[in-house]
Amino acid sequence: MVFQFPRQIYNGRIATSILGSGAQTISVGGATAYPFHLFEGQMPNRPRIAMEVWDYDPGPDWPPAARAPFQDVMASPAAWARKCVREFGAELIVLQLKSTDPNGRDAPAAQAAQTVLEVMAACEVPLILWGTANNQKDEEVLKRIAEKTQDQNLCLAPVEEANHKGLGAAALAYGHTVAASSPIDVNLAKQLNILLGNLGVAKEKALIDPTTGGLGYGLEYSFSVMERIRMAALTQEDEKLQMAMINNIGNEVWKSKEAGTSFEEAPQLGDPEKRAVLMETVSAVCYLLAGSDIVILRHPESACLVRLFIDLLMNGGSAKGKPGIHKRLEGKEADLAVLSAAGGRKKDAGTVLKTRAETEKAAKDPAEREKRDQPKTGCASPIETTGSAEKERSPQQADFLPAQAQTTPPRKPERSFRAPALLHHKKEPVPKTPALEQLDLVEKLSRNLDRIHGR
Structure with missing residues (x-):
């Protein structure tokens, strides 16, 4: 008998959403099975990689590892977006409208709209606009941009319950897509989708943003909610959840403490550039396995690794021999053995920090090599x-x-030490309690009955 691999039965299908206009369009969604379960169903549209661009130079707010790839273009959002597309292979551009934050620069809507037009002219891929999560300001800014970019089919995000009426109506009127953002809850995500549907927004014109947590900062909660959303959409035929999902990963990962901690502050965490890239990559891989259709990344090396992961799962093959992380900053290493012996104290740890060049030079020096090989x-x-x-x-x-x-x-x-001799005392009888006396009486009666019946 031939072995048959057990398969999950799916009754639902994820809606296919199209972003962009004309020749600059990308389709996402359309899956009929769990993520990458190609042996059970189809994934007609592979997950897409978007790279974020800020509408102003973040300066020292970004760690050196994040600034290094874009150092020459961060002053111009248009040049920044062009570099992400042409050099780093971004399939979509996410323009983070950070300058419009009322608690920050509070840039006017007209200025943000002008920046959007410049970025659209500079790159040849669909554009996603991401606000500051301030409902009133986001509604004002995104409505103005939607009007200026009519029929370009941009994605407006984040659309929350507090501003869904204004942004939903703007998306319908000017031909755009929305990303419905809800706070890590299946029921709240479904409720917002229902509200948008009541306005007339079709599920093909909406994406689900379940709220993204970075690695070590709530990723497991977002992952669990996304799994439940995808299960309800495919196995329970819940039409209100049959939409593609998007995750704003880079913005969450790179603002964590671990992504920005320098080598001198925490040598035991290893090279800070590789550390942050791997944190972003691991987060993206987790969300892809949970059902994400668009992952928003910041570092080009993260995008390269995630693209390789998607290719291997979609087409098969091996990662052996594939290029690793290309470093742009000077690598640093710590002698973890000495650092451990020092108890992790910064005063002692400072003497064991070495750059990679110093480590390689010491390895080539015969005297250092002989000293290293001697028993410690x-x-x-x-x-x-x-x-x-x-x-x-x-x-x-x-x-x-x-x-x-x-x-x-x-x-x-x-x-x-000699133990003292034990004193032998005469054993004294233990006084009987009423309970013991009663027990003795029962035993005597039992013996008498045995003798009587024995006769």
Whole structure:
């Protein structure tokens, strides 16, 4: 009998959404099975990689690893977007309208609309506009942009319950798509989709933004909600959840403490550039496995790794021999063994920080190599003492031993101990309680009955 692989039965289908206009269009969604379950259904449109562009130079707000790839274009959003598309292969551009934040620069809607027109003219891919999550200001700005870019089919985000009427009506009137944002809850996501549907927004013109948490900052909650949304859409035929999903990953990951911590502050975390790129990549992979159709990334190396992951799952193959992370900053390494012996103290850790160039130079030096190959003697070896005289310690041992251990007096000889003789006392009868007396009486009656029946 031929083995048949068990398959999940799907009754639903994710709606296909088209972003952009004319020749600059991209389709997302349309899946009939769980993410990458090509043995059970179809994924006619592969997940897409979008790269974010800010509408002003973030300056020192970004860590050096994030600034390095865009150092020459960050002053111009149009040039920034062009570089993301032509050099880094971005399939969509997400213009983060950070300058319109009322708590920040509070740029007017007219200025934001002009920036959008410049970015649209500079790149050949669909555009997603992402506001500041301030409902009133986002509605004002996005409505103005929707009017200026009529029939260009941009994606307006985030659309929340508080401003869904104004932005939903603007999307319908000027031919745009919306990204419905809800706070990590299946029922709230469905409720917002119902409200948009009541306005007349078709499910093909709406994306689901379930609210994205970065790695270590709520990713598991977003992942779980996205799984439940996709399960309800495909297996329970819930039409209000049969929409493509989008995740704003880069903005969440790169604002975390770990992504911006320097090597000198935390050498045990490794190279800061690779660390942040891997945090963004791992987050994107998790969301793709949960059903994301568009992942928004910041670093080009993250985009490269995620693109490789999608290619391998869609087409098969092996990642062996594929290029790794291309570093743009000087690599740094720490001697973790010495750092561990120092107890992670910054005062001691500062002496073990090395750049990659210094490490490679030391590896090529014959004297350093011979010194490295010699057996190490350090604080791990026990300290022997004879009487009050101690053996001489090496400088390395003296450095790592606490002051108390270096001046430990000789141990005193143990005293002999003899247990005292046990005193034998005459065993006294234990007084019986009423319960014990009653138990004895029952036993006597039982024995008498046995004798009677025995006769």
